[in-house]
Amino acid sequence: MSYFSEIYKGIKTLLTGMSVTGKYFVTSRKGAITQQYPDNRDTLKMFDRFRGEVIMPHNEENEHRCTGCQKCEIACPNGTIEIIWDRGIDEATGKKKKKIDQFIYHLSMCTMCGLCIDVCPHDAIKWGQNFENSVYDRSTLTRVLNKPGSTLMQGVED
Amino acid sequence: METEILYNNFKSEEYFINMGPQHPATHGVLRLVLTIDGEIIKKVEPDLGYIHRSIEKMCERDSYQQIVHLTDRMDYLSANINNEAVCLAVENALQLEIPERVKVIRTIIAELTRISSHCLWWGVMGMDVGALTTYFYGFRDREMINDIMEETCGARLTMNYNVPGGLMLDIHPNFVKRVKEFVTHFKSKLPEYDRLLTGNVIFQKRTKGVGVLSREDAISFGASGPVGRASGYSCDVRKHHPYSAYDRVTFTEALHTEGDTYARYLVRIQEMWESLSIVEQLIDNIPEGEHRVSTNAVIKLPKGEYYQKVETARGELGVYIISTGTKNPYRLKFRSPGFSNLSLLNHIAVGGKIGDLVATMATLDLVIPDIDR
Numbered sequence: 001m002s003y004f005s006e007i008y009k010g011i012k013t014l015l016t017g018m019s020v021t022g023k024y025f026v027t028s029r030k031g032a033i034t035q036q037y038p039d040n041r042d043t044l045k046m047f048d049r050f051r052g053e054v055i056m057p058h059n060e061e062n063e064h065r066c067t068g069c070q071k072c073e074i075a076c077p078n079g080t081i082e083i084i085w086d087r088g089i090d091e092a093t094g095k096k097k098k099k100i101d102q103f104i105y106h107l108s109m110c111t112m113c114g115l116c117i118d119v120c121p122h123d124a125i126k127w128g129q130n131f132e133n134s135v136y137d138r139s140t141l142t143r144v145l146n147k148p149g150s151t152l153m154q155g156v157e158d
Numbered sequence: 159m160e161t162e163i164l165y166n167n168f169k170s171e172e173y174f175i176n177m178g179p180q181h182p183a184t185h186g187v188l189r190l191v192l193t194i195d196g197e198i199i200k201k202v203e204p205d206l207g208y209i210h211r212s213i214e215k216m217c218e219r220d221s222y223q224q225i226v227h228l229t230d231r232m233d234y235l236s237a238n239i240n241n242e243a244v245c246l247a248v249e250n251a252l253q254l255e256i257p258e259r260v261k262v263i264r265t266i267i268a269e270l271t272r273i274s275s276h277c278l279w280w281g282v283m284g285m286d287v288g289a290l291t292t293y294f295y296g297f298r299d300r301e302m303i304n305d306i307m308e309e310t311c312g313a314r315l316t317m318n319y320n321v322p323g324g325l326m327l328d329i330h331p332n333f334v335k336r337v338k339e340f341v342t343h344f345k346s347k348l349p350e351y352d353r354l355l356t357g358n359v360i361f362q363k364r365t366k367g368v369g370v371l372s373r374e375d376a377i378s379f380g381a382s383g384p385v386g387r388a389s390g391y392s393c394d395v396r397k398h399h400p401y402s403a404y405d406r407v408t409f410t411e412a413l414h415t416e417g418d419t420y421a422r423y424l425v426r427i428q429e430m431w432e433s434l435s436i437v438e439q440l441i442d443n444i445p446e447g448e449h450r451v452s453t454n455a456v457i458k459l460p461k462g463e464y465y466q467k468v469e470t471a472r473g474e475l476g477v478y479i480i481s482t483g484t485k486n487p488y489r490l491k492f493r494s495p496g497f498s499n500l501s502l503l504n505h506i507a508v509g510g511k512i513g514d515l516v517a518t519m520a521t522l523d524l525v526i527p528d529i530d531r
Contacts, residue, residue: 010359017354021291033301049312049327071455077224113227113318118326119455127312 046129051112054081054105055128056145063153064146066124068100072116080110100146107133108141122156170195179208183286183516186526188500190515197511202504210530217490222248222322222457225490230316232494233528235275236470238311239268241320246401247466247477248322251459258403258445260324265403266337266440267307267319268468269433273344274303275471276426276433279523283423284355286520287364292355299347302340306333322457324450337441341434348430356427365420369506369518372417379505380498383473384425385522389417395469407439422521456485472496472523496528 037044046052058064068085082104090097117125125145135141177183177190184190187208193201213232217225222244229240242264249256281296304314310330311317319326355361371381376389386393394411396404412428414421459481467476473495480489499522507515 006359013358017358020350020354033298047309047312047330049310049330050308051312075223077220077227111227112313112316113224113230114312114326115223115227115318118321 046131049127050129050131051114051127052131053107053128053133054110054116054125054145056103056125058147058150059153062147062150064124064150065122065153065156066100066103066146067122067152067156068098069121071119071121072125075115075119077113077115078109078111080106081116082106099152103145105143105145106141107143108138124156172200177512177515179205183519184526185282185519185524188524188526188529190503192512192515194512199507199510199512199515202507202515204500204503206530208530209527211527213531214490214492218486218488221485222459222487225487226320226322227316227318229492230318231527232492232531233470233472233475233496233525234315235278235525236268236271236472237316238264238271238307238319239468239470240475241318242268242402243466243468243470243475243477245320245322246468247464247479248457248459250466251462251464251479251481252322252453252457254323254451254453256324256451257447257449259447259449260451261403262440262444263325263329263449264320265407266437266444267310268402269436270303270306270337270340272433272471273430273437274300274307276430277303279426279471279520280351280355283520284361286516287361289355289358289361292351295347295350295354299344302336302343306336306340309333309336321450323453324448326450328449329444334441334444337437341438341441344430344434348427348434351427356423362420364513364517365423365521366418368419368510368514369521370416370418371502371506373415375502375505376417379502381473381502382495382498383469383471383523384412384422384429385473385499385502387412388414388421388425388521390415393474395467395474399467401466401468403440404436407436409436419517419521426521426523458483458485459487467493470495472525472528473499492531494528494531496524496526500524500529 056064056066068083070083073081073083083100084102084104085098085100087096088099117127133141172193172195175192175194177192179187179189189205189208191203191205192199211231213228216228220228226241226244229244230237233240277296277300281293284292307317308314310333311319371385371389373390376386376391381389381391382393390413392411392413397411409432412425412432414425459479461481461483464479464481465476467474474493475495476493478491478493479487482488503519503522507518
């Protein structure tokens with residue numbers, strides 16, 4: 001007797017499970033979460049806070065907000081950020097002032113922890129939305145974030 | 159007499175077989191050296207170290223803010239709870255007053271992390287015992303949590319959202335709406351889990367009475383989390399040593415007494431319901447206020463030893479900090495749940511078949527980077 005009841009029970013649970021999958025088989029289009037990634041690149045928008053890479057925004061006059069205080073370099077756990085700086089003459093006051101020469105960012109070492117952006121006092125660096133970083137040569141992942149010839153924005157340090 | 163001679167002539171020999179480090183059922187680079195007689199397991203020896211990254215040593219080099227992001231990489235499925243553990247330890251040492259808002263948000267995110275971890279476990283559990291469908295259902299619901307995390311924390315898995323003193327950013331304006339959407343969505347989907355897998359006869363035959371762990375053994379092996387609770391060992395840190403906002407929510411600790419694979423399965427399913435209820439209790443009244451208390455740029459803990467434990471999705475995670483008053487810890491030890499849960503594998507798998515070992519391992523819910531650190 002238990003033999004038949006087990007067969008009955010087995011078939012019953014099988015059908016119960018298949019009713020779940022069958023429901024999705026019929027209504028497969030509804031509630032699909034799969035994104036057709038390479039095809040939807042034009043419409044794909046990442047969230048505002050998405051951590052893709054560290055970028056340094058520049059305005060139209062090729063000015064950035066980085067004063068070269070090196071707080072991000074100290075905050076970084078992996079040595080991802082390297083700031084090469086020297087002292088230039090400030091045109092307004094005529095005094096010697098620290099300014100960045102190169103803001104080097106090693107994307108290949110970055111763990112996207114966000115401590116550098118968290119610690120930056122002038123919002124000089126931000127998260128970029130780009131995440132397509134596969135390259136053939138690892139050295140191309142080392143980037144200089146400040147554009148050539150860029151200068152410090154007026155009024156950042158006040 | 160004749161049968162005895164026959165038996166002696168055909169005496170079986172023990173042999174060794176490697177399971178892992180590249181094996182789909184070990185969910186990572188865990189190598190098990192199995193001593194087998196026929197198909198009966200005589201001994202299971204876990205061989206660790208394939209993904210050892212010396213996180214504890216790196217913590218001695220890093221400042222307290224930097225340590226937090228390393229804990230993401232231990233138990234990556236409950237990354238946020240790991241972060242919380244380190245932050246709580248540092249905050250307790252500094253005797254910081256943490257705003258209520260931070261506590262509530264941390265609790266909500268921790269519970270969402272727990273659900274997402276259990277969703278993944280459920281999918282993988284089904285796959286380990288031969289039901290591939292569950293994998294897609296579990297990942298479907300987990301995707302919604304990942305989106306919530308991505309919108310608020312910026313990353314899907316390794317968020318590094320907690321900082322000593324609070325949260326890195328305030329919650330995203332959409333956070334509450336999205337979490338509510340998820341709760342209603344998941345409440346309708348969770349019964350499907352039961353219909354699809356829990357009640358299935360094949361699944362029950364694979365799991366009932368397999369890998370039985372008694373309450374005494376659970377305690378002596380240091381089992382924690384769902385593994386301990388399935389054996390009737392009441393070990394929920396959230397209940398016994400409440401941290402963050404767990405003292406103001408009501409939830410029942412999922413306890414079973416059978417101690418077998420099926421009981422561990424049921425405990426996790428029940429925990430998902432409890433987590434949903436915790437999120438529901440908190441989401442409507444997140445207190446207003448600061449999301450962060452300012453700390454010194456260089457955090458120096460007072461000289462002494464500090465211990466903080468939290469309940470991750472896998473069990474009790476302990477953070478033990480010895481400070482000599484400098485900006486780095488002198489020693490930092492993680493008591494990871496996966497390590498002690500793995501230690502009892504030999505005890506419960508001996509005498510069973512290899513197929514049962516896979517089912518047993520699935521409900522231990524091992525995350526290998528958590529074991530190796």
